[in-house]
Amino acid sequence: MSEKGWLMEKAAFAGGCFWCMVSPFDEMEGVISLVSGYLGGDTEFPSYKEVLSGKTGHYEAVEITFDPKIIPYSRLLELFWQQIDPTDEGGQFQDRGSMYRTAIFYYNENQRREAEASKEALSQSSKFQKPIVTEIIPATPFYPAEEYHQNFYKKNAFRYALHQQGSGRLEFLKKHWPKDKSHLRESLTNMQYFVTQENGTEPPFDNRYWNYDEEGIYVDIVSGEPLFSSRDKYDSGCGWPSFTKPILSGYITEQYDLSHRMTRTEVRSKQADSHLGHVFQDGPTENGLRYCINSAALRFVPKTDMEKEGYGDFLLLFRMPKNHHF
CATH class of the missing domain: 2.170.150.20 (Peptide methionine sulfoxide reductase.)
Structure with missing residues (x-):
């Protein structure tokens, strides 16, 4: 519960390497906490090494606790799409494998409907020439990743910057989601x-x-x-x-x-x-x-x-x- 008495909600997104999925949401007003971890697999409490093997079926993901009175789920969806290549079914940028695929994990029917609508709107926008392959999946148990991976972009800023640039993610996002600076x-x-x-x-x-x-x-x-x-x-x-x-x-x-x-x-x-x-x-x-x-x-x-x-x-x-x- 928040101080004002309404319930917090959870959202979960898989967007490739989970190091890159924390900073876009961090410090957004209404976001209470962010945790890097694993979703979608069939092994309890998997380790990073097990997930990387591809045998557990988990996605690298970030779980967000947020106050919907301050930041609506639709805004989180908007930010999510702007961090990924939704047309890549084999991973994200230089990170390849099933654990790096993109997905929206929904926690209730309202989230499912909003996620489907946002995906359809993106498909109809013609922003991408290829089909949108990001999955929309019911949330499964979330397992936090090891402490080393939490807030990686803050604790290992230089390595994070190298990964962002070297992976090709930054250039892709600049090309497909440029800020409107015309004014x-x-x-x-x-x-x-x-x-x-x-x-x-x-x-x-x-x-x-x-x-x-x-x-x-x-x-x-x-x-x-x-x-x-x-x-x-x-x-x-x-x-x-x-x-x-x-x-x-x-x-x-x-x-x-x-x-x-x-x-x-x-x-x-x-x-x-x-x-x-x-x-x-x-x-x-x-x-x-x-x-x-x-x-x-x-x-x-x-x-x-x-x-x-x-x-x-x-x-x-x-x-x-x-x-x-x-």
Whole structure:
């Protein structure tokens, strides 16, 4: 039961390697818990090794406990389809075998009806040229996987990034489920769009804020979410705006970037998912971090304008010791 008294529900999806099926649902409002495990087989409490053998008949799957008053089952279905190749009957991407097939496991008749309707809608959409082969199956006993596999994308971020990229999953999803960014073409300059939406990098020493030193905060150029403060800005000599920390760590996300034959940690805004830049471990303060950020991803709000622009709460930043952490 939730605090408000209504029942939680469970949903279960098989989408290939279960490492890749947790992060899309994690931290979604209304999702209470996610567990990687095994469904659909005829062996009790199977091990990972037994499932990989293909002899138990299990699928690698993720079981989701959710509050349907906050996130409806239809939204979970929508997210599920956007993580898989539903036309592949032999596995998913580089992961081959029956344990990597796709399936929706339903727990009640309402889930079955919604799953069938969503599958039919996808079939009729002509998004894929081949038939949709994802199965819709009554849920069987769910067996949690070993602890090593739980929240793998958080605990083993580098290996997870390698798997995502090397498997071909990321490229497939970008091709078939591209985000609609057309509206941003009108509101952003070419450089702002290139940086935030295409993961681009602007020229060093030839951008708006690399040597800017006014007091205020830097917000996301797309969404306006607050990101960095002038109190934490310094001249690193790299030719881009550099900060020792974000205003709040919860305002950004970090993930491995394996592009250009390098291994770096990319920084993105939490709400708008704008590419901001990268973070390096050669900073000047105790935390040792340097957030190297593209000016084109930012808009500066002067301290004198923060109140009228709705950022008055952040004036507190300028009344605290410089190295204070929230």
